[in-house]
Amino acid sequence: MVDFLNSLVVLLNFIIIPGLSYGSQLALGALGVTFVYAILRFANFAHGEIMSFGAMITILLTWFFQSQNINLGILPTALLALPIGVLATIILCLISDKFVFKYYRHQKSVPVVLAMVSIGVMFVINAIIRIIIGTETIKFSDGQKFIMKAKQFKVMTGLNEGLAFKSSQAITIILTIVLLSFTFWFLQKTKTGKSMRAFSDNEDLALLSGINPDRVVFITWMIVGVLACVAGALYGLDKSYKPIIYLNLVLPVFASAIVGGIGNPFGAVIGGYVIAFSEIMITYAYKKFFVYLLPGPLEPSGLIQLLSTDYKFAVSFTILVIVLLIRPSGIFKGKVL
Amino acid sequence: MMKFERYEWIAIGIMISLFILVGFIQGWSFSLVILNMCIISAIMTMGVNISWGYAGVINFGVMGFLAMGGLAAVIVSYPPIREAWQVGGTGLGISLVLLAMLVFAVMYINKVIVKTTHKYWVNGIIIFLGIIAIRHFYLNATANIEDVNPALAGFLGGLGLPIIFSWFVGGLFAAGVAFVIGKVALGLRSDYLAIVTLGISEIVVSVLKHEEWLSRGVKNVIGLKRPVPYEIDLQNSDWFINLVTFLNSSKLNNVIDINDRQDLLNNLVIDGSGIFVKLSYAILFLIVMLIIFYFANKAQLSPWGRMMRAIRDNETAANAMGKDVVKQHLIIFVIGAAIVGIAGAMLVTLDGLFTPSGYRPLRFTFIIWIMVIVGGSGNNLGAIFGGFVIWFAWIEAAPLTTFIINQLTLGLEPTNALKLHLLNSVPYFRYLFMGLILLLILRYRPKGIIPERVRHS
Numbered sequence: 001m002v003d004f005l006n007s008l009v010v011l012l013n014f015i016i017i018p019g020l021s022y023g024s025q026l027a028l029g030a031l032g033v034t035f036v037y038a039i040l041r042f043a044n045f046a047h048g049e050i051m052s053f054g055a056m057i058t059i060l061l062t063w064f065f066q067s068q069n070i071n072l073g074i075l076p077t078a079l080l081a082l083p084i085g086v087l088a089t090i091i092l093c094l095i096s097d098k099f100v101f102k103y104y105r106h107q108k109s110v111p112v113v114l115a116m117v118s119i120g121v122m123f124v125i126n127a128i129i130r131i132i133i134g135t136e137t138i139k140f141s142d143g144q145k146f147i148m149k150a151k152q153f154k155v156m157t158g159l160n161e162g163l164a165f166k167s168s169q170a171i172t173i174i175l176t177i178v179l180l181s182f183t184f185w186f187l188q189k190t191k192t193g194k195s196m197r198a199f200s201d202n203e204d205l206a207l208l209s210g211i212n213p214d215r216v217v218f219i220t221w222m223i224v225g226v227l228a229c230v231a232g233a234l235y236g237l238d239k240s241y242k243p244i245i246y247l248n249l250v251l252p253v254f255a256s257a258i259v260g261g262i263g264n265p266f267g268a269v270i271g272g273y274v275i276a277f278s279e280i281m282i283t284y285a286y287k288k289f290f291v292y293l294l295p296g297p298l299e300p301s302g303l304i305q306l307l308s309t310d311y312k313f314a315v316s317f318t319i320l321v322i323v324l325l326i327r328p329s330g331i332f333k334g335k336v337l
Numbered sequence: 338m339m340k341f342e343r344y345e346w347i348a349i350g351i352m353i354s355l356f357i358l359v360g361f362i363q364g365w366s367f368s369l370v371i372l373n374m375c376i377i378s379a380i381m382t383m384g385v386n387i388s389w390g391y392a393g394v395i396n397f398g399v400m401g402f403l404a405m406g407g408l409a410a411v412i413v414s415y416p417p418i419r420e421a422w423q424v425g426g427t428g429l430g431i432s433l434v435l436l437a438m439l440v441f442a443v444m445y446i447n448k449v450i451v452k453t454t455h456k457y458w459v460n461g462i463i464i465f466l467g468i469i470a471i472r473h474f475y476l477n478a479t480a481n482i483e484d485v486n487p488a489l490a491g492f493l494g495g496l497g498l499p500i501i502f503s504w505f506v507g508g509l510f511a512a513g514v515a516f517v518i519g520k521v522a523l524g525l526r527s528d529y530l531a532i533v534t535l536g537i538s539e540i541v542v543s544v545l546k547h548e549e550w551l552s553r554g555v556k557n558v559i560g561l562k563r564p565v566p567y568e569i570d571l572q573n574s575d576w577f578i579n580l581v582t583f584l585n586s587s588k589l590n591n592v593i594d595i596n597d598r599q600d601l602l603n604n605l606v607i608d609g610s611g612i613f614v615k616l617s618y619a620i621l622f623l624i625v626m627l628i629i630f631y632f633a634n635k636a637q638l639s640p641w642g643r644m645m646r647a648i649r650d651n652e653t654a655a656n657a658m659g660k661d662v663v664k665q666h667l668i669i670f671v672i673g674a675a676i677v678g679i680a681g682a683m684l685v686t687l688d689g690l691f692t693p694s695g696y697r698p699l700r701f702t703f704i705i706w707i708m709v710i711v712g713g714s715g716n717n718l719g720a721i722f723g724g725f726v727i728w729f730a731w732i733e734a735a736p737l738t739t740f741i742i743n744q745l746t747l748g749l750e751p752t753n754a755l756k757l758h759l760l761n762s763v764p765y766f767r768y769l770f771m772g773l774i775l776l777l778i779l780r781y782r783p784k785g786i787i788p789e790r791v792r793h794s
Contacts, residue, residue, distance in 0.1 A: 042528070043528040043532065111528050112528060117775075119703050123775065124772035126768050130768070131766070134761075251532075254532050258529065306468075310543065311543060313539060318540065320533065321537070324522070324525060324533065
C-alpha cells in the first residue's frame, strides 16, 4: 500500500503537476492563436513574440515595483504588474492591426499572405524585445516560492517520495481556470461574444445582420492580448524568461491549436493539455515508478524511457502529424468559434 | 535561352556593383566571403521558389533539408571509422532490418484490414512492440559506437570520398526526406502545411543534434576535406608565388630595397592565397548556381512548367483537365527540397565543419522566405537577386546600424547609458530590418522586386 502511494506521488510530482501547469500555459497561448484564426482567418506566427512582449513588459514593471519596495507579500510581485502588461500587449496588438493587418484584411488577401505578413511582424517585435531587454535568462518570481516543499511533504505523510508544489504552478492553474471560464462565458452568453461566433461562422451573413466587423476585430485583439500576455508572463514566472525560448514556444502553441482543431476554442484548450502531457509522459523515465509498483525480481534495470528528453520538442510535432493524419481537422472539428 | 529585360539587367548590375563596392571599402576577401554565402542563399532561394513560385506549394522545412545536405557532406567525405563499425555495425544493421520489417508490416496491415478502428489498434500495438525490439539492439549499438574514442570520433564516420560528390548526395538525401514528408503532409491546407513542414524540420534537426553515432551531434564534425587547395600549400608552391609576383609586378618594382620587397611579396602571397581559395569556391558555386538556374528556367518554360502554373492558379480546374495535382505537388516539393539539400552540402563544404545546433528553423527559415518574397516568387532571377540582396543586408546591417546610432547619438557622451545599450544591441537591429523589408515589400510591391513575367501563349 505504501509502495502504491509512493508511486502515485512520483507520478503526481513529476508528471501531473508539471503537465497541468505547462498545459495551462500552452492552452492559453493556443486559445489566442485560435481566436486570430477563427476571426481574422490567418495563422499568426507572431503570437509567440506577442506572448514574449507581454512577459517583457511585466518583467520591466516588476523590476520597477521591486525597486519601489511595492510587493504583494507572499504572492509574486509580477501579479501586480500583470494588468499593466496586459494593457501594453493589447495596445501592441491593436497597433500591429492598425498599421499592418488591417490593409490586407480590406484587400481580402489569401491566408498565406497574411501568415507571411505575421512573420514580418514577428521579426519586428522580436527585434524590439531584444533591443529593450537583451537575450539573457531572467528570473523574476519572488514572494513565497513553494506552497508545499518536498521535505515538508515527506515529514507530513511519512512517505519516501516528496511532493513539491510551486506557488507559480498554483497561480498558473488558478488564473487559467478563471480566464478560460470567463472566455467561454463571454463567447456563449454575451451579445458581443455571440456576434463574434456568428462572424467566425459566416462572415457575409454576420455582416448582413448588422454586426460591425471593426468592433469584432477590436474585441478579438483585446482577448488575444489578454490571453497572450497572461500565458507569456505565467510561463516566465513558472520557468524563466528567455527571448529565444519564447521564439520556439510558438511551435508547441501552434501544435496545440491544430491538434485540438484550429478555430475551436475548446479544442485549443484540450490540445494544450494533450501536447503538454504527451511531451512530459513520453520523455519521462519511469524507472522510479515501476520500482515501487513491481516486486523485487521484476524491477526494471533501464530507465524505462520512451524517448530521451532531447526529443521533448519533436514529440509535440509527432503528435501533431499523427493527429492530422487520422483526423485532418483536429480532435474537435475546427474552423468555428 | 531566355532574354533578360532591361530592369533585369539593372538588377544584375546592382548585384555585381555591390560586391565591387564592398571590395573597395571593406576588402576583397570580405567581399568574396559575402559573395560565397550569397550564392548559397541564392540556390536555397531557388529551391524554395521552385515549389512556392511555380506551384504554390509552401515549404517551411528549409532548415531540415539544409541539415540533410550537411549530413551528406559529412557522410561522403569523412574518413570511415572502422573501430566504430566493428563494435556497432551489426547492432545497427539488425535494427535497420527490423525497422524495414516494421514499416512493411504496417503497410501490409493497412492493406489487409479495412475497418479503420481495428486498423489503428493493430497498428499501434505492432509499432509499440516493434519499437521496443528495435530499441534493444539499437541502444546497445549506439552506446558502443559513441564510446569509441569519444573525444575525436564517437560516430560512424563516412565514406572518405571527395566532398564535391556530397553536393549530389545532399540533394538525394533531402529529396528522400522530402518524399516522406510530402507523402504525409501534402494533402493539408497551405497554412497547416506551413506549420507541419516547419515542425518536421525541427524534428529532423533535433535527430541530427542528438543521434551522436550518426552525426556526432552537438560535438560537431570538424576538419572536412576541401575541394579547393589550402592556403598553406599555395603559399609554398612556386607557381602561385610567381603568379602573385606577375600580378603585382608594378607595385613590387617600385620598392627598391630587396628585404622590403621580400616582405611585401610575402604579405601579398598570404593575402592572395586567402583570396584565391575564396575565389575558387566562388567559381565552383557559381557553376552550380548557373546550372540550376539554367534548368530551372528551362523547366519553367516547358509544358511541365505551364502545367505547374495552371495547378498553382487554379487547382480545381487543373484537376478537371486531368492533371494529377497530388502527384505533381509531391514532385515539385521533392525537387525544391533537393535543391535546398544541394545548398546545404555546399554550405558545409564552405565552412569545413558540420554544426547541427546551428540549424535553427525558426530563425533562418523565414530569412530564406524573405529572400523569395523580396526577390519575386516565380522568377528565378528574382530568387537569385533576393538571395543576394537579403544576405547582403543581413551582413551589412550591423555596420550600418552602428553608423546610424553613432550619428544619432553624436551629442551624447561616450559613457551615456542609452548609447551604450543601443550599441550593445546592434546585432538585433538586423531582425528589425528584415521584418521591415518584408512588411514594406508585401505592402508596396507584393509580387517582389523582379516580378514573375506574365506569359501569353
